[in-house]
Amino acid sequence: MFKLLATVRHRWVMWLMGWETRLVSPSFQGALLGAIALFLFGAATNAMAGWLYVMSGVLLALMLVAAVLTARSLGGLSASRSPIQPISVDDxxxxxxxxxxxxRSARSLLQWVDRPPTPLPVASGSIALIPAQGSITIQAQFRAQRRGIYRWPSLTLRSGAPFGLFWRQQPIAAPAKLVVYPRVWPLAQCPIVDWMGEGDAQNAAGDRALRLGTEGLTRSLRPYRWGDSTRLIHWRSSARFGELQVRELETAATGPDLIVALDSAIVWDPEDFEQAVEAAASMYVYASRCYLDPFLWTAATGLVRGRQVVLETLAGTQAGELAQHEPPSRAVLWLTSAVDRVSQLPDRSRWLLWLPPGSELAGSLLGRHAQGRVISRDRPIPEQLQAGNHPL
Known part of the structure; x- marks a missing residue:
């Protein structure tokens, strides 16, 4: 019974909203006034009393004027949005x-409703007055609980002016795009990244010393930019020019130092996939902080680089997406939930495996492909990524 009443109420509300968008719909006060006008008209018909006809006619005329004015109350309005800065989950x-x-006339007593895609909440507010030939800026705030790229086309304005007897709503074109980056864990260390692609510890230490050292081959000097490492500042030249100068070191063009590959073309458990996306983002940021040259690979985008591009790619990636690019042929850091995909990786690759619930690790992973880690559901993912001081 309650379900039937809820269904009827929902259909009634949707019917009224349809009328609000196409023409106008009566408010509670308008419906009550209309009922009184009809009652007086019926009484006038039975009693043949002229004053009842006059009262009912005045009320009906008032409602007609109110309906026309309300229908015109949203004319001449337009909306434009400022660029929306990307945010991270929970921001x-x-x-x-x-x-x-x-x-040429002011618009008053307006309501606005911003309806982004789920799971973002609906935002609303009111506007007292928009002067003629003027404008006003409104703010909507959304707390994002899930990563994603959210797009919505319009902002809805609603008005009951001037008498509040009718409502009129109108969607106004105002395209919006909000990018919610995945959560990035602040990793203090990550052995699987530190040792990725290295033949042995000596080669790894030598290569990292070449990247991190302040002494080396200087290609050129350039002015200091915010975010540059202080270890790269050339103090003697800075003193001579009167501003901070940063050394640009020669780098060997040997390709990416690290490829973080997210196996997005397969079916994942939803919670596991979100963890894998956050792990990929965290390891990419960690590798960039360690002066590596990391890339990200997904089945839909292929290889991408750059912090903002990578985070936006991870914000929009989905499990089971169409594979448009082949996996890299060189060593990768492979994030997957499919056991059989691990055995197909190139030599010297590493992997992180999220086993589906109820499955077991296959023995075929042992041997030369046992260079990875099976993610446990009982421990936090950042703790597992930072565990150990030696190559896996």
Whole structure:
């Protein structure tokens, strides 16, 4: 019974909203006034009393005028949004929208509703007055609980002016795009990244010393930019020029130092896939912080690089997406939930494996392909990535 009543109520609300968008829909006060007008008209018909006809006619005329004015109350309005800065999971997004009134008369007593895709919440507010030929800026705030790239086309304005007897709503084109990056864990160390692709500890230490050392082959000097390492500042030249100068060191063009590959073309457990995305983002950021040259690979995008590009790629990737690129032919750091995919990796690759619930590790992973880690569901992922001081 309650379910039937809820269904009827939902259909009634949707029917009224449809009328609000196409024409107008009566408010509670408008419906009550209309019922009184009809009651007076019926009483006038039975009693043949002229004053009842006059009262009912005045009320109906008032409702007609209110309906026409309400239908015109949203004319001449447009909206434009400011660029929305990307955020991370659990951060607060601030979406600014500028509403402009192009009409020669002011617009007052407005409501606005911003409906982004789920799971983002609906935001709403009110506007007291938009002056003629003027504009006003509104702010909507959304707290993102899940990563993703969210797009929505419009902002909905709603008005009951001037008498509040009818409602009129109108969607105004205002395209929006909000990018929610995956969570990035602050890794203090990550052995599987530190030792990725290295033949032995001596080669790894020598290569890292070449990258991290402040002494080396200087290609050129350039002005200091925010975020540059202080170890690369050339103090003698800085004193001579009166501003900080940073050395650009020669780098060997030997390809990427690290490829973090997310096996996104297969079916994942949803929770495991979110953990894998966060792990990929965290390891990429960690590798960049260690002066490596990391790349990210997904089945849909192939190889990409650059912090912002990588994080946006991970924000939009989905499990089971169409594979448009072949996996890299060189050693990779492979994140997967399919046991059989591990045995197909190139030599010297490493892997992180999320086993589906109820499955067991196959013995075929032992031997030359046993260079990886099986992710446990009983321990936090950052703790597992930082565990150990030796290559896996």
């Amino acid at each position: 607060l997004a601030v979406v600014e929208c500028r509403i402009t009134n192009h009409a």
